[in-house]
Amino acid sequence: MREKVTRQTILQVSEEIVNQEGYENLTLAKVAKALEIKTPSLYNHISSLNDLRKALTLRALKRFNHQIMTAAVGRSGEEALKAIGFAYIHFMKDNPGLYGTTLNMLDSQDTEIDQAGSDVIAIILRVLEPYHLSKEQAIHFVRGLRALSHGFGTLERQGGFNIDVPLDQSISIAFDIFIKGMVALSKV
Structure with a gap:
């Protein structure tokens, strides 16, 4: 039945x-x-396919928000930022199509989707507060972390890492370099 x-x-x-x-x-x-x-x-x-797509996008953003918040809980500073980056990659890997909804609705001009997306960014900005970055520097960092995570997740999904070296170590090193660069920038 x-x-x-x-x-x-x-x-x-x-x-x-x-x-x-x-x-x-x-x-x-x-x-x-x-x-x-x-x-x-x-x-x-x-009401329509667009209504369904919007609902899926909201579902994705809320689940993504929960996943990165969970990754950051109990951590601070560089450890929390790295955990958020890994959570981003794992979300992409576990939910490839759902993740895709977040990319296709970014310019939706929908207040609910904008708010859900802002909630995700707010978590990262909160973790960045102790670094006393300017608003512009913080946004640059969020964009960089997103691009780094998206790049690793996309390349991994497409089979772009076939060399016999542990991928998680490569990702960890890239996050370390990126985060340490941001910390150094914050002191300038």
Whole structure:
């Protein structure tokens, strides 16, 4: 017997689809087929594909926020920043399609998505407070940490690290160099 269809079950199935097939391949027809219902039945719970994509993006940002907050708890300074970087990479690895939703909705002009994205940034900014960076320096750091994490996560997912040297060590060294550079910049 089929599970009752709710907005939550639609989101769960949609998450599975984007994680397996990619964000770009999400369609209402695929969601309906996975739920064993007709596509128009989805409209009892969602208004459109854009509504579904927004809901997935919010789900992704909230889960990502939780993951980096959990990584930072009980840590401070360089250790917390490094843990956040690793959490970013692990989120990408564990949720490739869900992560993709966050990239595709960045310029959405949606206040809920903007707030959820700002919440993620706020965690990193909080960890950076003891370094007394200017607002501009802190934003540069957030962007750099994001780019470094995204780059490692993307290259790893695409099989770009085939040399027999532990990848986590390479990532750790790159984070150390980046964070120590930021600390040095804060003292200038």
